Amino acid sequence: MxxxxxxxxxxxxxxxxxxxxxxxxxxxxxxxxxxxxxxxxxxxxxxxxxxxHMGEVLVEGDGSLSFLQKMLTNDVSKLEPGKAQYTIMCYENGGTVDDLIVYQLETDKYLLVINAANREKDVEWLEKHQENGVSIKDLSDxxxxxxxxxxxxxxxxxxxxxxxxxxxxxxxxxxxxxxxxxxxxxxxxxxxxxxxxxxxxxxxxxxxxxxxxxxxxxxxxxxxxxxxxxxxxxxxxxANLALYGQELSAEISPIEAGLGFAVKTKKEDEFIGKQVLKKQKEEGPSRKLVGIEMIDKGIPRTHYEVFDGEKPIGFVTTGTQSPTLGKNVGLALLDCNYTEMGTEVTVQVRKKRLQAKVVPTPFYKR
Structure with a gap:
């Protein structure tokens, strides 16, 4: 161990x-x-x-902006010193390497704050694509x-x-x-x-x-x-904020997870996964993350399967009893044909299939 x-x-x-x-x-x-x-x-x-436990990676050098434009889905050129941006790092197939926040500390100097469990993988991914004029330092410790x-x-x-x-x-x-x-x-x-x-x-x-x-x-x-x-x-x-490993993963794209606002397919730079994500944005993905609320008594936990009759149509990514609302709610990645508000579905909760319905997110707004 x-x-x-x-x-x-x-x-x-x-x-x-x-x-x-x-x-x-x-x-x-x-x-x-x-x-x-x-x-x-x-x-x-x-x-x-x-x-x-979160990771911090310093990316600097005169090639740092063009490098980050290639690695990240959001438009890093919109940053200036003192500004931060939520963004995503993707694979060629549109799946997610990680979601992160990038801080522009100075011209050509950026701090990337990454998820703890992805630290080694993220640094390796950045180093694999490293270009001349770019320094990458893992400062997490x-x-x-x-x-x-x-x-x-x-x-x-x-x-x-x-x-x-x-x-x-x-x-x-x-x-x-x-x-x-x-x-x-x-x-x-x-x-x-x-x-x-x-x-x-x-x-x-x-x-x-x-x-x-x-x-x-x-x-x-x-x-x-x-x-x-x-x-x-x-x-x-x-607040419907994604957690890597649940709402996002190597198999779940940011478009499927409802994070299209952080995927700037109109920026000129060709970023990794851009063509797949652009197609998903234009045509709509085949599955989509939605909120569900239980009608029957039960809690929709992570990985529970969701059905329409006998047909599996997706799974719960996160679910609990909302402490603020006192309701049993979940986020679920469902076949797009079942994502209209009010659509009724069933959730496999242990040995029972329980009724739920699609509801708007976020569940809470201040």
């Missing part, structure tokens, strides 16, 4: 009695108190997440990443920095922000994975525990809660 990796904050959450699990080779907190309580705190007050999310996020962060964080617009960031009682400067980005307002904060690994403590202390009077993977998943699911 390979030893589980731990973030620099492991000791901090163990002090708080967190229950940890193996998540893609990392020993991470699934919950600190209760998933429902942490979910509700993030929706109504503030949640603090350690997401330091040098960073910690904390996410402060929820309606009180701005107020909490503002109380510990002189930088006006309310001025940071969505998908913008400020580099080298000074935070009280934290030695290193931080990249503060107005992004998140919960459907709430908030920030993702990157800084050198050694300063992670200090930032964690400072944020919890500053947020105490606002009802901040440390949050584990359990609520992170229910929060992103309600």
């Amino acid at each position: 390979a030893e589980l990796k731990r973030t620099p904050l492991y000791a901090e959450y163990k002090k708080l009695g967190a229950k940890t699990v193996d998540f893609g080779g990392w020993d991470l907190p699934v919950q600190f108190s209760s998933i429902k309580g942490e979910h509700e705190a993030t929706r109504t007050k503030a949640g603090l997440f350690d997401v330091s 040098e960073y910690v990443q904390l996410a402060l999310q929820g309606p009180k996020a701005v107020e909490i962060l503002q109380s510990i920095t002189k930088t006006d964080v309310s001025e940071i617009k969505f998908f913008r960031f400020i580099a080298d922000v000074s935070i009280d009682n934290v030695k290193d400067g931080a990249i503060v980005s107005r992004t998140g994975y919960t459907g709430e307002d908030g920030f993702e904060i990157y800084l050198p690994a050694a300063s992670g525990p200090d930032l964690w403590q400072v944020l919890l202390e500053a947020g105490d009077k606002h009802g901040i809660r440390p949050v584990g993977l359990g609520a992170r998943d229910t929060l992103r699911f309600e």
Whole structure:
């Protein structure tokens, strides 16, 4: 058995009695108190997440823009220093290598934030296509990443920095922000994975525990809660934010997953998978990700099959009882003929087939 990796904050959450699990080779907190309580705190007050297991890759050099235009589906030329962009890296067949956020730090200098489980694969993929004038460095072990999310996020962060964080617009960031009682400067980005307002904060690994403590202390009077993977998943699911390995994979394209907004087939650059994705965009894919809500009593879990009568028509990618809505809902990748709103289908829940219907997503909007 390979030893589980731990973030620099492991000791901090163990002090708080967190229950940890193996998540893609990392020993991470699934919950600190209760998933429902942490979910509700993030929706109504503030949640603090350690997401330091995520990968960070620096791409720089005078060929970096043309290289990233070839590797990524979104139009990287629209970036400027201080701007971030959600984008996808695809295979030639349109399947997904990974979804990620790219930050333009300076001209010809970009930080790619990738999914932890894909780190080695992503770096290999980038290096396989590396061109002259491009440097690729995996800096994942040098960073910690904390996410402060929820309606009180701005107020909490503002109380510990002189930088006006309310001025940071969505998908913008400020580099080298000074935070009280934290030695290193931080990249503060107005992004998140919960459907709430908030920030993702990157800084050198050694300063992670200090930032964690400072944020919890500053947020105490606002009802901040440390949050584990359990609520992170229910929060992103309600907001219809894709999870790699479930809504996206080597077999599922971003068009099928409803992420066409991040696939710019009209950009001049020929990116990997462009022709397949362009065809899917123009003709429509043969299957599509939709929301489903259970009519019968039961929860549509990941990988459960979906049927029309005896005919298999797709499968559930993520499903749970929504803590915010109190309903049993799921995301399902279905044959396009069954994706109209209100269409009734059945879900194989253990030994029973239970009625469900197609509903709009996201399930939650703030």
